[in-house]
Amino acid sequence: MEKNYDFIKGFDSLNREYTQFTIGNSNKLPNWLRGTLLKVGPAQFKIGKTDVKHWFDGLAMLYKFEITDKEIFFSNSFIKSSQYQAHQNGKMLHDEFATKAPLGILGKIKNLIGMMLGKDVLNPNCNVNIAKIADNFIAMTEVNNNMSFNQLSLGTIGKTKYIDTIKGQMTTAHPVYDNETGELFNLLIEIAPRQIKYKIYKINTRDSNNSSILREQIAEFSKPYLFYSHSFFLTSKYIILYAGPIETSATRLLTHSFNEALIYNKDCKSEFIIIDRKSGNIKYLPVAPFIFLHGINSYESEKQQLIIDLITYENLEDNPYNKFYLEKLAQNRIDISTTIKRYTLDLELMTATSQLITDTNIEFPQINRKYHNQEYNYVWGVYGDNSRPNDFFNGLIKQNINLTNDIKVWHEAEFYPSEPIFIKNPTSNDEDDGIIMTNVYDANRHISILLFLNASDMTEIARFDLPCHIPFTLHGNFYNNIKKPL
Numbered sequence: 001m002e003k004n005y006d007f008i009k010g011f012d013s014l015n016r017e018y019t020q021f022t023i024g025n026s027n028k029l030p031n032w033l034r035g036t037l038l039k040v041g042p043a044q045f046k047i048g049k050t051d052v053k054h055w056f057d058g059l060a061m062l063y064k065f066e067i068t069d070k071e072i073f074f075s076n077s078f079i080k081s082s083q084y085q086a087h088q089n090g091k092m093l094h095d096e097f098a099t100k101a102p103l104g105i106l107g108k109i110k111n112l113i114g115m116m117l118g119k120d121v122l123n124p125n126c127n128v129n130i131a132k133i134a135d136n137f138i139a140m141t142e143v144n145n146n147m148s149f150n151q152l153s154l155g156t157i158g159k160t161k162y163i164d165t166i167k168g169q170m171t172t173a174h175p176v177y178d179n180e181t182g183e184l185f186n187l188l189i190e191i192a193p194r195q196i197k198y199k200i201y202k203i204n205t206r207d208s209n210n211s212s213i214l215r216e217q218i219a220e221f222s223k224p225y226l227f228y229s230h231s232f233f234l235t236s237k238y239i240i241l242y243a244g245p246i247e248t249s250a251t252r253l254l255t256h257s258f259n260e261a262l263i264y265n266k267d268c269k270s271e272f273i274i275i276d277r278k279s280g281n282i283k284y285l286p287v288a289p290f291i292f293l294h295g296i297n298s299y300e301s302e303k304q305q306l307i308i309d310l311i312t313y314e315n316l317e318d319n320p321y322n323k324f325y326l327e328k329l330a331q332n333r334i335d336i337s338t339t340i341k342r343y344t345l346d347l348e349l350m351t352a353t354s355q356l357i358t359d360t361n362i363e364f365p366q367i368n369r370k371y372h373n374q375e376y377n378y379v380w381g382v383y384g385d386n387s388r389p390n391d392f393f394n395g396l397i398k399q400n401i402n403l404t405n406d407i408k409v410w411h412e413a414e415f416y417p418s419e420p421i422f423i424k425n426p427t428s429n430d431e432d433d434g435i436i437m438t439n440v441y442d443a444n445r446h447i448s449i450l451l452f453l454n455a456s457d458m459t460e461i462a463r464f465d466l467p468c469h470i471p472f473t474l475h476g477n478f479y480n481n482i483k484k485p486l
C-alpha cells in the first residue's frame with residue numbers, strides 16, 4: 001500500500017508572529033557568514049471564513065533569519081495587506097491565486113466592471129518573492145500590486161510607488177538583474193478585452209531611491225491572448241520570454257480565479273520572444289511546446305548563440321500549478337516529474353534546439369549569483385527523492401550542469417526543505433564555495449529547522465530548531481547588510 005506522507009501538516013496555518021527570537025549561537029557557522037535571509041510565503045490558509053484551495057492562496061508571511069557575530073535571530077510577520085485586514089474582520093475581500101473571494105452579487109459586478117475599465121481590482125497577497133530596489137524592500141506576486149516593507153521590523157509600508165505611468169495589471173515575481181549594469185528588468189502585462197499588451201521595462205537601481213523608482217519601457221508587443229510567464233531570461237544583449245501552451249484570455253479571467261483561468265492549449269504555436277535590450281527590436285523564434293516555471297541561467301556563448309537552462313515539467317498537458325491544490329497534496333497525488341533542459345537559440349539560423357541535462361526531479365533552482373548570465377557549472381535546488389514516490393520535495397540537491405552524474409544530495413526521511421539559498425564565500429573564487437541555507441519542515445516534530453550545508457559537498461554544518469513550523473515558503477534572498485542603503 002502506498003504510504004501517506006506527513007508533509008501535509010507543513011501546510012497548516014501559522015498565526016504566531018515572533019520578533020528577534022534567539023534560535024542559537026552563530027559560532028558553528030563560518031566567520032564570513034553574517035547577514036540576513038529574507039523569505040516570503042503563504043502562511044494562513046483560512047481567509048475570513050473561507051478555506052482556500054491552493055498552496056499559493058495563503059496570506060503572505062515574511063520571515064527574517066539574521067546571523068550576527070554572536071546569535072541567530074528569527075522574526076516573522078504577516079504582510080498587513082487589505083486582505084489581511086479583512087481576514088481580521090472575518091472576511092475574504094480579494095480573489096487569491098486559485099480561490100475566488102465569496103463576494104455577493106454586487107461585489108462581483110463591481111469587480112467585473114472595474115476589470116473591464118482597467119482598474120486594479122486584482123489584489124492578491126504578495127507571497128511569492130522579495131526584491132530590493134535601492135533601499136526599498138518589496139514583496140511580490142504576479143499581480144502588479146507589490147508591497148513595500150521595512151526590512152528590519154518586517155512592518156508593512158504599503159503599495160510600492162513608481163514615478164512613471166506605465167500601465168499593466170499583471171507582472172512576474174521573478175525580475176532579472178544585470179550584475180554589471182545594475183539594471184533590473186521585468187514584464188508588465190496590460191489586459192484589455194481584445195488584446196493583451198506585453199511591456200518590458202527596466203529600472204536603473206543605481207539611480208533609484210525610495211521616492212523615485214522609475215520604470216523605463218524598452219519594448220512592447222501584443223497578443224490576442226495571455227501566455228503565462230512565471231520567469232524569463234537575460235543575457236548581455238537580450239531579454240528572452242517564452243510563450244508556451246499555458247495561456248488564458250481576458251474573458252476567462254473575468255469569471256475564474258487566476259489559476260483556474262489558465263488552460264493548456266494543444267494547438268499553441270510556442271515561441272521564444274527575443275528582445276534586443278538596446279533597440280527594443282523583437283524576434284520570434286518557434287519551438288516545440290514545453291512547460292516550465294523557473295529558469296536557471298542564460299548567457300551568450302562564444303558562437304553568439306543564446307544558451308537557456310530551465311526546469312521543464314515532463315509528460316504534462318496541464319498547468320503544473322494544478323499539482324499544488326491542498327486537497328491533492330493531502331492525498332499524496334503530487335507526482336512531480338521535472339528535468340533540466342538546455343535550449344540553444346541561434347539567431348543567424350533562427351533555430352532553437354534542446355538537450356536534456358538531467359531528469360532529477362529538481363525545482364526552486366539557485367546558482368552562485370556571480371555567475372548569472374555567464375558560463376557556470378552548478379545549480380542547487382529542492383528535489384523529490386525517487387525512493388519516496390508521490391512525496392513532496394524531500395531533499396536538497398547540487399547538480400553539475402556539465403557533468404550529469406556529478407550530483408550531491410542532502411536527504412533525511414520526513415524532512416521537507418523549502419528553496420535553498422546559496423551564499424558565496426567572499427574569500428574564495430571557487431563557484432561552489434559557500435553555504436546553502438534554508439528552512440526545512442520536520443514532519444515528525446511539526447516544527448521547522450534552519451539548516452546550513454556546505455554547498456560544495458552538501459554535508460551539514462549546523463541546524464537550529466525554530467520555535468514553530470513554517471508553512472512551505474516560496475522565494476527569498478540573502479543580504480549581507482540590510483541596514484545599509486546602497
Ligand SMILES: [Fe+2]
Nearest residue numbers: 174230294475
Ligand atoms: Fe517562482
